[in-house]
Amino acid sequence: MILSDSPEFRALKYGQYLAQTNRNPICLSSVFIDPRLLPIKKIEKTILKLAKSHRLSKSNDPQGNDRLRIEIAKRLKKASIGVEPEELILTHGSQQAIDLVTRAMTGRVVATEDPPYFLARSLFEVNQKSMVGLPVCPFTGVDKKKWLKQIETKKPALVYLTSRFQNPSGYSYTEFELQWICEQSAANHFRILEDDWASDMMSSRTNHKSLRQRMGSSVFYMNSFTKKLFPGLRVGYLVANKASLEPLMAVKRASTSSVSGILEQVLCELMVSGDYDEHLAELQVQVQKRYEASVEALEKMKIRLGRREIEFNFTRPMGGSVLWVGLSKKSDTEKLAHDLLKESVRILAARGGFKLGFAFLSEREMKKALQIVERLLLVAF
Ligand SMILES: Cc1ncc(COP(=O)(O)O)c(C=O)c1O
Incomplete structure (x- = not known):
């Protein structure tokens, strides 16, 4: 039997991906970084250099390019996440890291934030896991x-x-919440898979200590290069531990046999x-600039809407x-999304609000899109 077989399910999910990479209509809710900020020339140069010197990789270790694992481990150590290259599994984007852990686990129940990262939810569904939502405002x-x-x-098993800069809410757990989560993991015997996908997108730094740092190697930790480097250069990684390596590698080999050795070599x-x-x-400087410009525009918008007693607020994640x-709560966000689309702006709406991606649009595009949102909010109220 094929899971989640309804055409709506598949069309919606695939449509959502395409919508996030579009400028016409402008996607105001994209999690992606503007491709114009990505180093396509550097990537092209590197591929050419490797090809000309006949150094394109002939080996493809299923666990991932060993030199690349060393480079990643070095950077993780700098970020105070002590890991040996042998504990790292390179993945086809970090999405595959979620897949490996999901399929290697023996339990049937998985919990995640509500609202969830929608492709993780789809993945749990297609792997026939029972899902539990953990509400995060x-x-x-x-x-x-x-x-x-x-x-x-x-x-949940x-x-x-x-842990920070969630998709879609942008929320980062407080110090207090992180500590509490660690305590619950010990008391209720669940393993944690920590997704740190957006930790280094912006230049401002926080003192955030990851769950992996707090709880050590019992936490699976994952991150990715796809957003920051190029969506088509699909390399991410999973930090496992010595005990879980074998089962995770068994799943990986069964699923993809080996790796994209050439892509990993290019990244290395x-x-x-x-x-x-x-x-x-x-990139971090550019994303920071866009973030600050978006926050400034939203502040002004909030004041203007406030004068008309229109409820409008926004979070300041300082990253991601x-x-x-x-x-x-009473506003009809579905209608807002529908009306915005007629004006060539797309949002991913939810009850009581919507996600705003500040790294995808230029400052000018953002300003224009926000002007349209403001105009429609003024008409609606
Ligand atoms: C929270 C989160 N985790 C993981 C991913 C997967 O990223 P990728 O597979 O492109 O590395 C995404 C993609 O948007 C995401 O939003």
Whole structure:
């Protein structure tokens, strides 16, 4: 039997991906970084250099290019995540990291944030896992009472969490919440898969200590290069531990046999040459600028709408690529999304608000899109 077989299910999900990469209509809710900020020239140069020197990789270790694993482990150590290259599994984007852990786990129940990262939810569904939602409010965070009730009654074996800059809410757990999550993991015996996909998209730094740092190698940790480097250069990684390596590798080999050795080699060259770090530093500055410009525009909008007593608020995640715009609970966000589409602006709406991606649009595009949102909100109220 094919799971989730309804045409609506598939069309919606694939449509959502395409919509996020579009400029016509302008996608105001994209998690992607503007491709114009990505180092396509550096990637092309590296591929040519490797090809001309006949150094294109002939080997493809199923666990991933060993030099690249060393480079990643070095960077993780700098970020205080101690890991040996042998504990790292390179993946086809970080999506595959979620897939490997999901399929290698023996339990049937998985918990994740509500609202969830929608492709993780789809993945749990197609793997026939039973899903438990853990409510997170973009403004006030974890609803501990509801989390506890869900955890204690449904007993998830795995809890998949994005510790900072969640998609779609943009929320990052507070120090207090992270500590509490660690305590619950010990008390209720669930493993954690920590998704850190958006941690290094912006230049401002926080003192955030990851769950992996707090709880050590019992936490699976994952990250990705796809958004920051190029969506088509699909390399991510999973930090496992020595005990879980074998089962995870068995799933990986059964699923994809081996790896894209050439892509991994290209990424490795970019790292060894310093091109990747140079690009990342520049990208972080650019994303920061866009973030600050978006926040400034939203502040002004909030004041103007406030004068008309229109409820409008937004979060300030200081990282990642998305923030959350909150509207009155009574507002019809579906209608807003529908009306915006007629004006060539697309949002991914939810009850009480929508996700705003600040790294995808230029400052000019953002300003234009927000003007349209403001005009429609003024008409609606
Ligand atoms: C929270 C989160 N995790 C993981 C991913 C997967 O990223 P990729 O497979 O492109 O590395 C995404 C993509 O948008 C995401 O939003």
